Amino acid sequence: MGTPRQERQQPRHVLSPQTVDAYLRRIGARRPVRADAAALRELQLRHLRTVPFENLSVHRGEDIVLEDEPLVAKIVDARRGGFCYELNGAFAALLRALGFTVTLYQARVFGDGGRLGIPYDHLTLRVETEDGTGPWLADVGFGDHSHHPLALDDREDQKDPAGVFRIVAGGQYGDLDLMRDGKRQFRIDTRPRDLTDFEAGAWYHRTSPASHFTRSLVCSRLTPEGRITLSGRKLVVTEHGERQERRLSGDAAVLAAYEEHFGLVLDRLPPDPATG
Known part of the structure; x- marks a missing residue:
């Protein structure tokens, strides 16, 4: 993946050191010495154990603003959780501030009968570390999911406390399917995206009677x-x-x-x- 497209993912304003420290306190983590795979693994696990996956804003009529600062403020200051756009959006901002390189990917979730959901159904993260491992598929916004980041380029089984995961070719356009215990979870489009690209998907899941979040x-x-x-x-x-x-x-x-x-x-x- 070329450098110009990766640069599209870098935010204009990095989180302040004070905000980063507050975020780390929120999830019970120390500031990592190095942005390596071990640090990423620890950060994802602590995030999953402290910040809930929740859709209360959908039913309380609260605005969902897909920008770094409001997303982080909801988790850190309001001590709330959120759904994929919010959780992975905020987590991406934290990781970037800690020195990781993060790319946003859009994914479509497999529903009943293997039917794919809408485009921009889910936001997931490609993360590159300073130790040269990976790239990693990191995700704190899919609810019951892998506890640890998954090796994005690995096509073999990857064992995790949540099950056996495998990333395979999906469809005919270079997409990737994430599988858990032999069942497809979501299909990843590996073109870099911006947070604003997910606004239509977030609006759909907040308003459509067909969305499982409104139901x-x-x-x-x-x-x-x-x-x-x-x-x-x-x-x-x-x-x-x-x-x-x-x-x-x-x-x-x-x-x-x-x-x-x-x-x-x-x-x-x-x-x-x-x-x-």
């Missing part, structure tokens, strides 16, 4: 033991492969669960489309 309410986070998810009033805790569900009774209990399990302090509950 469901979710807040989910990786834990050292598994995963914890709050869908409306249903709390799902998975630990060491064992899944437990319980339904929360009353608004106060749901608000308390958001704060206890995800660190989200909400003034009101978002309306749950599943209950009308």
